[in-house]
Amino acid sequence: xxDDIDRILFHEQTILSRLDALADEITDAxxxxxxxxxxxxxxxxxxxxxxxRRIPLPLRLxxxxxxSYHGGTESTGTVTFHxxxxxxxxxxxxxxxxxxLDSGRTLHAICARxxxxxxxxxxxxxLLRKAKVRAEELDADFVGFEIGDEFVVGYGLDYAERYRNxxxxxxxxxxxxxxxxx
Ligand code: IMP
Ligand code: MG
Numbered sequence: 438x439x440d441d442i443d444r445i446l447f448h449e450q451t452i453l454s455r456l457d458a459l460a461d462e463i464t465d466a467x468x469x470x471x472x473x474x475x476x477x478x479x480x481x482x483x484x485x486x487x488x489x490r491r492i493p494l495p496l497r498l499x500x501x502x503x504x505s506y507h508g509g510t511e512s513t514g515t516v517t518f519h520x521x522x523x524x525x526x527x528x529x530x531x532x533x534x535x536x537x538l539d540s541g542r543t544l545h546a547i548c549a550r551x552x553x554x555x556x557x558x559x560x561x562x563x564l565l566r567k568a569k570v571r572a573e574e575l576d577a578d579f580v581g582f583e584i585g586d587e588f589v590v591g592y593g594l595d596y597a598e599r600y601r602n603x604x605x606x607x608x609x610x611x612x613x614x615x616x617x618x619x
Pocket of ligand 2: 480595
């Protein structure tokens with residue numbers, strides 16, 4: 438598994454130090470409010486687990502399962518919701534957490550669906566934001582790290598459902614997805 442990594446972008450300790458600061462930012466932004474976190478599975482699982490334990494506010498946690506990738510390295514443009522019922526967010530301050538903001542399609546679709554449920558507010562937090570032109574007009578309010586337009590894995594991010602358990606974020610060697618035809 439480690440042989441498939443071209444180079445490490447963020448080591449575990451670097452990520453955790455950044456999460457300390459990001460958690461402080463989020464705590465300041467929501468002080469006095471009750472927060473509902475909507476974690477987008479599977480990618481945000483590890484990010485959300487580490488981040489939320491650093492936020493000393495009363496909060497609810499809901500999870501949402503969507504798919505927009507279907508195994509390759511390019512977004513398909515269609516976002517599939519894997520559950521019929523959305524979390525109950527009416528009148529609540531919602532923070533959507535995802536692993537990465539790439540084309541913006543996934544988070545755009547999720548935010549649109551949640552806004553339809555009359556929340557008090559919807560904001561977005563991501564571990565990574567890719568520097569690129571997005572297909573959808575959407576930005577994140579809280580960002581862990583900016584990265585270039587490269588395919589990365591680890592710390593929750595996958596390629597074909599693998600590599601999520603790597604403790605760091607690294608760039609996947611091109612041969613891995615070119616050979617696999619992704
Ligand atoms: P978007 O809809 O194009 O913004 O893509 C969002 C989803 O695509 C993320 O939640 C990830 O699951 C996946 N994704 C986008 N870029 C990467 C990457 O570099 N590595 C792994 N997954 C990615
Ligand atoms: Mg994914």
